[in-house]
Amino acid sequence: MQVIETIAAFRQVRSRYTGLGFVPTMGYLHEGHLSLVHRAKEECGAVAVSIFVNPTQFGPNEDFAGYPRDPKRDLELLEKEQVDLVFTPSPGEIYPPGSTTVVEVGDVTEMLEGAARPGHFRGVATIVCKLFNIVQASRAYFGQKDDERRAAVVLYRALTAAEKHFGAGERSSEALRRIMHDTLATEPQADIEYISLADRDTLRELDRVPPRGALASLAMRIGKTRLIDNCILEK
Numbered sequence: 001m002q003v004i005e006t007i008a009a010f011r012q013v014r015s016r017y018t019g020l021g022f023v024p025t026m027g028y029l030h031e032g033h034l035s036l037v038h039r040a041k042e043e044c045g046a047v048a049v050s051i052f053v054n055p056t057q058f059g060p061n062e063d064f065a066g067y068p069r070d071p072k073r074d075l076e077l078l079e080k081e082q083v084d085l086v087f088t089p090s091p092g093e094i095y096p097p098g099s100t101t102v103v104e105v106g107d108v109t110e111m112l113e114g115a116a117r118p119g120h121f122r123g124v125a126t127i128v129c130k131l132f133n134i135v136q137a138s139r140a141y142f143g144q145k146d147d148e149r150r151a152a153v154v155l156y157r158a159l160t161a162a163e164k165h166f167g168a169g170e171r172s173s174e175a176l177r178r179i180m181h182d183t184l185a186t187e188p189q190a191d192i193e194y195i196s197l198a199d200r201d202t203l204r205e206l207d208r209v210p211p212r213g214a215l216a217s218l219a220m221r222i223g224k225t226r227l228i229d230n231c232i233l234e235k
Contacts, residue, residue, distance in 0.1 A: 001085075020084075022132075023047065054127040056119075162197075194219050214232075215231075
């Protein structure tokens with residue numbers, strides 16, 4: 001396993017591979033990340049993983065410095081998985097002095113988390129674009145958002161309740177939102193930010209769930225911790 005810190009060095013080594021699966025991460029790896037590595041190895045053979053806590057996706061009231069990091073453990077886990085390349089750039093390597101280019105996606109980033117965290121998705125889209133251009137992978141592998149497990153149980157229960165009623169035939173978005181709200185309300189410490197039942201592509205709120213299904217998503221705070229989760233409602 002090669003651990004590489006600069007773009008120039010990564011590009012030089014990258015040229016040795018004809019196909020490469022890419023797993024972008026912000027580190028502090030868990031089984032979800034490793035499952036993506038497994039799939040990348042199965043489908044591509046060679047695997048590259050990036051570890052980069054991206055400062056541009058953190059808002060002014062979000063704790064970039066406090067984001068959990070454990071680089072030694074991360075590298076040990078990736079070594080066990082026989083990852084080929086690990087890219088661990090510094091912020092200055094990705095955003096050199098004078099760097100002003102950003103990626104703006106448009107309307108879809110102005111709703112849900114985009115509305116709650118202005119600038120977040122601009123930062124995400126920008127870093128993903130940069131990493132794709134650096135790594136030049138054949139395939140990229142992303143997982144869904146994981147939450148702080150002990151506090152996130154009520155979110156899972158709320159989404160599971162929505163899935164259960166959807167599976168039983170409920171198609172009213174208002175009813176499904178109310179089901180999720182009532183489940184979250186059983187947690188006395190929960191401060192609900194939003195409950196959404198939206199189109200899977202546009203993220204616009206729905207009155208009724210269409211045959212192709214919908215995206216159910218939630219955001220809330222327990223103390224200082226902000227938790228989000230989502231699931232796809234489909235037959």
